[in-house]
Amino acid sequence: DQQVKQNSPSLSVQEGRISILNCDYTNSMFDYFLWYKKYPAEGPTFLISISSIKDKNEDGRFTVFLNKSAKHLSLHIVPSQPGDSAVYFCAAHQGGSEKLVFGKGTKLTVNP
């Protein structure tokens, strides 16, 4: 039973365009959401996060949107750069624990 789902295994966009990565979740007890970026042969790197009491958080080219009623969040990258090519993981924190639940990841390719 997958509580965090990233339904698109891959995404390809042109440099300079917007990249939109999506994530759905089922557990209403999740109180915090995070996005991680992972390059091959490296551990995941924290990118941006959002509390469940907010609907938007922005950090430079990265913006995360949360729609609690739809149990959906998305990561927008504008403008996309070739260096953004990586696997992006959505993660959710369940209140009362230190456990993060991860999606399976979306491989983003930004073409020059």
Add this chain to the structure above:
Amino acid sequence: KAGVTQTPRYLIKTRGQQVTLSCSPISGHRSVSWYQQTPGQGLQFLFEYFSETQRNKGNFPGRFSGRQFSNSRSEMNVSTLELGDSALYLCASSLSGANYEQYFGPGTRLTVT
């Protein structure tokens, strides 16, 4: 500040053997979590330690165990290795604060033959 370090980076073992992986968290971080990453499965939570106590455990068999030392360094042990245990094992540390951000090491690539 040094990041999370994991040793060894690569390991090849035979079925039936056991293995111990090591993780040193970021200085000051007292929470250490372990994850298993396999192709197409994302990161699966193994367990989390805080102040030498296991606080959370994922859905893995008892062959997977861990511990944390007083300096917050952690070890993970897998006994009676199976082919399906081949994976990237990632360790993450955190301050165990309100932002829940975890910082990952580069991982240990375990291959079981």
